[in-house]
Amino acid sequence: xxxxxxxxxxxxxxxxxxxxxxxxxxxxxxxxxxxxxxxxxxxxxxxxxxxxxxxxxxxxxxxxxxxxxxxxxxxxxxxxxxxxxxxxxxxxxxxxxxxxxxxxxxxxxxxxxxxxxxxxxxxxxxxxxxxxxxxxxxxxxxxxxxxxxxxxxxxxxxxxxxxxxxxxxxxxxxxxxxxxxxxxxxxxxxxxxxxxxxxxxxxxxxxxxxxxxxxxxxxxxxxxxxxxxxxxxxxxxxxxxxxxxxxxxxxxxxxxxxxxxxxxxxxxxxxxxxxxxxxxxxxxxxxxxxxxxxxxxxxxxxxxxxxxxxxxxxxxxxxxxxxxxxxxxxxxxxxxxxxxxxxxxxxxxxxxxxxxxxxxxxxxxxxxxxxxxxxxxxxxxxxxxxxxxxxxxxxxxxxxxxxxxxxxxxxxxxxxxxxxxxxxxxxxxxxxxxxxxxxxxxxxxxxxxxxxxxxxxxxxxx
Numbered sequence: 001x002x003x004x005x006x007x008x009x010x011x012x013x014x015x016x017x018x019x020x021x022x023x024x025x026x027x028x029x030x031x032x033x034x035x036x037x038x039x040x041x042x043x044x045x046x047x048x049x050x051x052x053x054x055x056x057x058x059x060x061x062x063x064x065x066x067x068x069x070x071x072x073x074x075x076x077x078x079x080x081x082x083x084x085x086x087x088x089x090x091x092x093x094x095x096x097x098x099x100x101x102x103x104x105x106x107x108x109x110x111x112x113x114x115x116x117x118x119x120x121x122x123x124x125x126x127x128x129x130x131x132x133x134x135x136x137x138x139x140x141x142x143x144x145x146x147x148x149x150x151x152x153x154x155x156x157x158x159x160x161x162x163x164x165x166x167x168x169x170x171x172x173x174x175x176x177x178x179x180x181x182x183x184x185x186x187x188x189x190x191x192x193x194x195x196x197x198x199x200x201x202x203x204x205x206x207x208x209x210x211x212x213x214x215x216x217x218x219x220x221x222x223x224x225x226x227x228x229x230x231x232x233x234x235x236x237x238x239x240x241x242x243x244x245x246x247x248x249x250x251x252x253x254x255x256x257x258x259x260x261x262x263x264x265x266x267x268x269x270x271x272x273x274x275x276x277x278x279x280x281x282x283x284x285x286x287x288x289x290x291x292x293x294x295x296x297x298x299x300x301x302x303x304x305x306x307x308x309x310x311x312x313x314x315x316x317x318x319x320x321x322x323x324x325x326x327x328x329x330x331x332x333x334x335x336x337x338x339x340x341x342x343x344x345x346x347x348x349x350x351x352x353x354x355x356x357x358x359x360x361x362x363x364x365x366x367x368x369x370x371x372x373x374x375x376x377x378x379x380x381x382x383x384x385x386x387x388x389x390x391x392x393x394x395x396x397x398x399x400x401x402x403x404x405x406x407x408x409x410x411x412x413x414x415x416x417x418x419x420x421x422x423x424x425x426x427x428x429x430x431x432x433x434x435x436x437x438x439x440x441x442x443x444x445x446x447x448x449x450x451x452x453x454x455x456x457x458x459x460x461x462x
């Protein structure tokens with residue numbers, strides 16, 4: 001897979017194995033002129049791609065999914081080394097399976113014209129047309145899957161796409177695009193590798209008609225500002241600090257595994273992971289103990305070891321954030337239940353699963369998104385307080401409520417989040433719309449609503 005995307009010898013930028021810190025390849029460092037050329041090519045290719053129609057585009061996307069399945073193991077191994085996630089568990093091989101699944105769904109989901117009025121005098125229909133050129137900016141945590149989330153519906157609706165991967169994980173994304181382009185026509189999908197200045201120019205380019213971004217709220221705000229000049233439509237899936245509320249009466253042992261993976265899928269490096277857990281006083285100790293038991297039996301280590309299901313932090317910047325938040329919690333009275341210090345024996349960027357109990361709202365580990373293998377657990381006695389605290393922050397990507405289903409639904413309806421899961425957390429489905437509120441962004445992805453988000457409505461009246 002590296003042979004597909006390596007920069008020429010002596011050029012580019014070193015990319016390190018997240019677990020071993022060995023150089024695994026060199027990523028191309030493309031320029032603003034390269035980006036301008038890519039956008040021009042995508043713009044020129046777009047009319048012919050749209051003219052193929054839904055049926056032909058869908059057929060090609062299904063062939064793309066087949067190509068990804070054929071190359072899945074090589075892509076998964078490159079992803080594991082570059083991003084750090086293990087091959088097994090809900091990790092690298094799982095991510096490649098999700099890529100082909102989302103592609104197939106985007107290809108086959110119908111989006112029929114809607115008759116609005118047909119009264120004998122007026123016949124009005126709502127259609128959805130291609131926007132033009134989509135600029136897609138993907139993150140480093142789920143680099144392949146989120147790239148597909150952006151690319152697949154865009155291509156299905158007749159747009160062309162210029163996509164920029166994170167500078168932390170470019171090789172696996174460029175390899176994925178190389179596989180896809182074995183099937184797709186020339187210039188329908190173009191990958192561009194570079195730093196943040198390339199992402200900024202992509203957002204503001206006059207020939208970009210839509211920007212899709214997954215990443216931090218701070219960067220998302222800059223994209224909003226940058227897009228003012230070109231009036232590009234936006235889908236922004238930004239930072240989250242998802243709250244979970246455990247109601248009284250739960251069976252702690254029964255929910256422990258789902259709680260654990262809701263928080264620590266991809267070693268906690270997931271936008272919609274559970275990051276604040278509010279537990280009723282009557283079951284608090286049982287939930288803490290059950291989570292500790294799961295944490296201490298879940299293997300962590302280098303991703304290419306088939307036994308591991310937890311890996312390192314992907315980069316030093318994120319490692320330092322996790323370490324700082326845990327140290328701050330310890331200094332302010334938080335009780336470390338398990339973990340609590342770097343796992344230096346495993347490697348430079350490994351941090352163990354860390355449960356911090358007896359913390360309160362207002363502490364940094366609660367109020368800041370950790371985006372790593374640590375979970376603050378907050379005791380409450382009144383569910384009204386738990387709801388208020390869950391809604392207190394300017395984020396609203398996801399949330400969850402755990403307990404009796406009817407009671408949980410009542411609580412869920414009062415939580416300010418784009419998705420509220422009942423007795424689970426973070427699961428996504430290609431037909432169920434997904435998006436945030438407040439500082440977590442706007443716009444929907446997946447399913448019919450996701451197709452509409454990468455198209456422009458047109459009324460045919462008459």
